[in-house]
Amino acid sequence: MTTQGVIGELKKIVGADNVLTQKEDMVTYSYDAAVLDPVVPSAAVMPENSEQLGQIVKLCSDNKLPITVRGAGTNLSGGTIPSSRASIVLLTGKLNKILEINEADMYAVVQPGVVTATLAAAVEKKGLFYPPDPGSQAVSTIGGNVAENAGGLRGLKYGVTKDYVMGVSFFDSMGEHVKSGSRTVKCATGYNLTGLMVGSEGTLGVLDEIILKLIPLPKARKSMVAVYKTIEQASETVAAIISSRIVPATLELLDNFTIRAVEAYSHAGLPIDAGALLLIEVDGHPAQVAEDGLKVEELCKTFGAVDVKVATNDSERDKIWAARRSALSALAKLKPTLVLEDATVPRSKIPAMVKALQEIAVKYKIEIGTFGHAGDGNLHPTILTDKRNKEEWHRVELAIEEIFDRALALGGTLSGEHGTGLAKAPFLAKETGLSSIIFSRRLRKALDPHGILNPGKITG
Amino acid sequence: MVKMKELANRLKELEDQLVICIKCGMCQSVCPLFDRTRREADVARGKLALLDGLGKNLFTNPDGVNERLNRCLLCGSCAANCPSGVNVVEIFIKARAILAEFKGLSPAKKLIFQKMLSNPETFDKLTEWAGKFQNIFTKKDKNAQGTSCARVVSPLFGDRHFLPMSDKPFHSSKPYTKNSSNISEESTSKTTSIPSFTTSSIINTNAGKSGLKVAFFTGCIIDKIFPHIGQDVIDVFEFHGVGLYIPTGQGCCGIPALASGDMKSFEKLVEYHIKLFNEEKFDYLVTACATCTSTIKKLWSSIYKGNASRTREKIKELSHKTLDINQFLVNKVRLLSNDASFEDNAIVKNNAVFKDNGKSKSIETVTYHDPCHLKKSLGVFKEPRILIKASGNKLVEMEGCDKCCGMGGSFNLYHYDISSEIGQIKSKNIADTNCSTVATGCPACMVQISDMLAKNNLDIKVCHPIELYAKTLRNKQLS
Ligand SMILES: Cc1cc2nc3c(=O)[nH]c(=O)nc-3n(C[C@H](O)[C@H](O)[C@H](O)COP(=O)(O)OP(=O)(O)OC[C@H]3O[C@@H](n4cnc5c(N)ncnc54)[C@H](O)[C@@H]3O)c2cc1C
Ligand code: SF4
Ligand code: SF4
Ligand code: SF4
Numbered sequence: 001m002t003t004q005g006v007i008g009e010l011k012k013i014v015g016a017d018n019v020l021t022q023k024e025d026m027v028t029y030s031y032d033a034a035v036l037d038p039v040v041p042s043a044a045v046m047p048e049n050s051e052q053l054g055q056i057v058k059l060c061s062d063n064k065l066p067i068t069v070r071g072a073g074t075n076l077s078g079g080t081i082p083s084s085r086a087s088i089v090l091l092t093g094k095l096n097k098i099l100e101i102n103e104a105d106m107y108a109v110v111q112p113g114v115v116t117a118t119l120a121a122a123v124e125k126k127g128l129f130y131p132p133d134p135g136s137q138a139v140s141t142i143g144g145n146v147a148e149n150a151g152g153l154r155g156l157k158y159g160v161t162k163d164y165v166m167g168v169s170f171f172d173s174m175g176e177h178v179k180s181g182s183r184t185v186k187c188a189t190g191y192n193l194t195g196l197m198v199g200s201e202g203t204l205g206v207l208d209e210i211i212l213k214l215i216p217l218p219k220a221r222k223s224m225v226a227v228y229k230t231i232e233q234a235s236e237t238v239a240a241i242i243s244s245r246i247v248p249a250t251l252e253l254l255d256n257f258t259i260r261a262v263e264a265y266s267h268a269g270l271p272i273d274a275g276a277l278l279l280i281e282v283d284g285h286p287a288q289v290a291e292d293g294l295k296v297e298e299l300c301k302t303f304g305a306v307d308v309k310v311a312t313n314d315s316e317r318d319k320i321w322a323a324r325r326s327a328l329s330a331l332a333k334l335k336p337t338l339v340l341e342d343a344t345v346p347r348s349k350i351p352a353m354v355k356a357l358q359e360i361a362v363k364y365k366i367e368i369g370t371f372g373h374a375g376d377g378n379l380h381p382t383i384l385t386d387k388r389n390k391e392e393w394h395r396v397e398l399a400i401e402e403i404f405d406r407a408l409a410l411g412g413t414l415s416g417e418h419g420t421g422l423a424k425a426p427f428l429a430k431e432t433g434l435s436s437i438i439f440s441r442r443l444r445k446a447l448d449p450h451g452i453l454n455p456g457k458i459t460g
Numbered sequence: 461m462v463k464m465k466e467l468a469n470r471l472k473e474l475e476d477q478l479v480i481c482i483k484c485g486m487c488q489s490v491c492p493l494f495d496r497t498r499r500e501a502d503v504a505r506g507k508l509a510l511l512d513g514l515g516k517n518l519f520t521n522p523d524g525v526n527e528r529l530n531r532c533l534l535c536g537s538c539a540a541n542c543p544s545g546v547n548v549v550e551i552f553i554k555a556r557a558i559l560a561e562f563k564g565l566s567p568a569k570k571l572i573f574q575k576m577l578s579n580p581e582t583f584d585k586l587t588e589w590a591g592k593f594q595n596i597f598t599k600k601d602k603n604a605q606g607t608s609c610a611r612v613v614s615p616l617f618g619d620r621h622f623l624p625m626s627d628k629p630f631h632s633s634k635p636y637t638k639n640s641s642n643i644s645e646e647s648t649s650k651t652t653s654i655p656s657f658t659t660s661s662i663i664n665t666n667a668g669k670s671g672l673k674v675a676f677f678t679g680c681i682i683d684k685i686f687p688h689i690g691q692d693v694i695d696v697f698e699f700h701g702v703g704l705y706i707p708t709g710q711g712c713c714g715i716p717a718l719a720s721g722d723m724k725s726f727e728k729l730v731e732y733h734i735k736l737f738n739e740e741k742f743d744y745l746v747t748a749c750a751t752c753t754s755t756i757k758k759l760w761s762s763i764y765k766g767n768a769s770r771t772r773e774k775i776k777e778l779s780h781k782t783l784d785i786n787q788f789l790v791n792k793v794r795l796l797s798n799d800a801s802f803e804d805n806a807i808v809k810n811n812a813v814f815k816d817n818g819k820s821k822s823i824e825t826v827t828y829h830d831p832c833h834l835k836k837s838l839g840v841f842k843e844p845r846i847l848i849k850a851s852g853n854k855l856v857e858m859e860g861c862d863k864c865c866g867m868g869g870s871f872n873l874y875h876y877d878i879s880s881e882i883g884q885i886k887s888k889n890i891a892d893t894n895c896s897t898v899a900t901g902c903p904a905c906m907v908q909i910s911d912m913l914a915k916n917n918l919d920i921k922v923c924h925p926i927e928l929y930a931k932t933l934r935n936k937q938l939s
């Protein structure tokens with residue numbers, strides 16, 4: 001069938017209103033949050049239920065038409081940029097129902113288009129907790145989170161998306177409905193296809209339903225902010241907290257560049273001459289929170305914090321976290337283009353990575369603000385630039401490559417949470433070696449012989 | 461093609477503003493339109509990408525982009541939430557103007573904007589006429605909102621519930637004023653307000669005990685649909701000894717013209733009003749319409765490009781002096797009893813005063829809808845609530861109080877279905893509070909909310925916070 005023919009069939013499946021083909025609409029599905037060149041697809045289709053979703057995949061399979069699934073399109077690695085003009089974009093916006101929240105067995109079953117924050121709020125109403133909280137949670141979808149294995153601020157203590165996916169069902173490249181995992185805490189049947197689907201970026205199947213583990217909402221929490229003269233002192237504190245067997249829920253770092261940007265933006269009264277800030281939250285049972293809180297406070301001081309402020313009420317707590325939340329906004333306002341990297345190192349290597357980033361900024365004469373999840377080694381070096389300045393952009397590209405190299409040299413990874421997509425595919429061999437890429441390609445070839453599932457992503 | 465290149469060139473002027481969008485997609489979380497349709501072309505990121513595409517010559521004609529650009533409430537929710545600080549509304553308005561100039565305005569819009577709206581006198585005449593006759597066309601429902609269904613079958617009107625146009629607009633009514641010392645027993649004899657019905661002003665009184673004089677910009681909707689709010693404003697200002705200047709011959713703030721890309725009419729209106737308000741000295745320009753306030757305060761200065769003498773300077777001066785009425789009352793005068801503090805405890809005290817006077821019978825449960833143009837555009841959301849509480853009412857918050865009501869000016873006309881879908885969510889949230897009244901600081905929102913509540917046969921009154929406050933003052937006087 002011609003592409004036009006397929007489009008006609010798509011309309012029969014979902015109704016004409018749910019199929020978009022005009023050039024103007026296509027332009028709006030040609031990009032995501034990654035700083036990459038757009039590619040315009042030939043149609044976008046928005047199924048309203050699983051049945052339609054399955055029919056669409058089958059149709060594309062029969063006609064060998066590539067599909068790129070798109071949730072909120074907020075990924076930072078180009079995972080939703082269509083492979084070519086001859087491909088369609090599958091939108092999960094209307095597959096946004098929370099199908100079940102089971103309080104007794106503590107799990108939720110959701111469709112892939114459910115927005116992360118919507119689910120988090122719904123389970124919290126029942127005294128339960130879905131911890132993965134990417135910075136984009138107000139818009140990102142669970143499907144996108146699973147497909148990218150998204151992290152967030154709470155990774156240190158609570159882990160990332162993969163730690164909460166108990167089961168999935170998906171349509172494979174032939175349009176067959178595949179189930180894996182279960183509603184039980186334990187499940188030992190078959191291959192761990194659930195694990196395989198996490199982080200698969202739409203290349204192995206189209207997620208249809210996801211079973212997520214929930215946990216009890218912690219009863220108490222305590223937040224504090226510690227001010228340091230140097231970023232080295234802050235990163236040493238991070239190592240010290242972890243090695244004294246305390247696991248804070250969040251342990252975030254802001255460097256001086258970011259502190260100044262946030263202060264200029266929000267006038268929150270941050271110490272602009274501080275080398276770094278650590279924002280820390282411990283949670284759990286009230287007694288444990290009190291004890292851990294005190295210990296952390298002491299450790300901060302021992303390792304050179306000039307000041308430690310502990311929030312005594314919710315509004316003080318909110319103030320502390322507002323500073324962290326506005327970090328990206330504050331940096332974004334400085335220059336037109338913002339490249340948010342997420343190279344990650346073992347957490348004991350944070351001091352070394354911080355030093356490497358400072359050297360890279362000087363070497364390539366570019367501005368890098370660094371903030372992020374120091375507790376789990378996942379820093380966000382944020383490069384501020386203007387893509388229209390070709391010469392500077394070239395330096396930025398070189399700097400990014402060097403960030404990758406330095407992180408790998410420290411035993412780290414190219415991406416802690418943003419995924420491979422298109423952006424990091426060319427560099428993947430550096431981290432995993434060629435044989436692992438070839439293995440992945442063979443796996444893909446076997447599961448998707450015609451290469452219709454998000455071609456070009458991850459394995460190049 | 462050559463023409464498209466020309467258009468692309470004109471759009472270049474937006475480039476510096478467009479590149480600020482980092483395509484993060486965070487605007488999806490707040491866009492009322494995207495919430496309904498889940499389509500990228502409906503959210504700011506998509507529209508900005510389309511404008512960027514138009515500037516890069518991606519399209520063979522501008523119609524598709526134009527159509528999508530116009531599918532927008534201009535509510536500014538996206539801009540208020542944008543991590544990168546993209547000035548979305550300003551970009552959209554400028555783009556609409558560029559596209560309208562390129563395509564030419566439709567004859568209907570030309571008639572409405574260039575012949576009617578930009579000429580306050582004809583506009584007044586026409587709507588007065590419409591006000592008198594529409595009762596014939598529409599049957600009056602008996603409902604708390606006082607709306608009526610459209611009786612004439614018209615594809616544009618559908619089954620919407622109109623608030624009837626007042627048969628006497630505010631500007632032609634003889635507002636009632638008297639020396640404020642008669643109203644308030646606390647007011648000192650410093651008051652020297654003398655009502656003066658000159659030809660150039662509906663009202664022009666001197667500053668009283670507050671020491672302040674205010675010019676009041678009435679705005680079309682208050683003038684034509686809710687003239688009684690105008691009277692409430694007069695009463696409240698008198699009570700507080702605030703001198704008031706309301707020049708006659710006021711027109712529209714220009715937002716409908718701007719939204720349609722009619723820069724010419726907009727600039728004409730701005731120049732006209734700058735001159736009009738230049739006639740008298742006053743401390744603040746106050747409006748009771750969120751949309752007017754935000755247009756005057758933000759858009760007049762950022763969009764006006766004309767070169768009438770000193771107009772731009774004067775716009776700046778006026779914009780600094782422009783305040784929403786809630787903001788003015790709460791921050792610049794002392795509400796009710798001479799309590800200097802406006803925190804909640806003061807209001808509790810105020811409430812106590814009511815109870816002491818035995819005037820607490822009429823305490824109402826009120827919920828408040830945040831107009832986008834007040835909260836998101838101007839950051840005003842505490843003050844209307846303080847005013848509602850200071851009126852002795854019980855304030856209950858609804859879910860999503862700051863979610864747009866779906867009005868969006870002409871958006872409601874052209875996309876009534878989707879506007880209603882958004883409005884129905886608001887209606888449900890309002891009803892869920894079990895309130896007897898919903899207050900909001902924007903008469904445009906009042907129109908939309910009235911329509912939605914009436915559709916659902918809900919017995920909930922719709923009013924402006926100033927109405928509640930004025931009523932309380934009147935009760936107090938009677939005691
Ligand atoms: C401001 C900002 C802050 C961010 N903060 C974080 C953060 O703290 N931590 C973090 O990990 N990430 C973060 N991200 C990145 C991004 O939000 C995450 O990767 C998120 O998981 C993407 O979700 P989405 O719904 O936007 O997915 P999309 O971008 O739409 O898609 C992502 C990938 O998932 C695939 N996919 C989507 N749905 C399905 C499905 N149903 N079946 C199969 N494949 C599917 C797509 O094909 C694509 O490859 C941030 C992004 C931004 C813009
Ligand atoms: S939130 Fe702002 S920067 Fe982000 S996509 Fe929307 S308009 Fe662009
Ligand atoms: S102005 Fe309102 S309707 Fe328009 S794009 Fe922004 S949020 Fe959406
Ligand atoms: S009608 Fe009111 S709520 Fe709706 S967009 Fe306008 S100001 Fe905002």
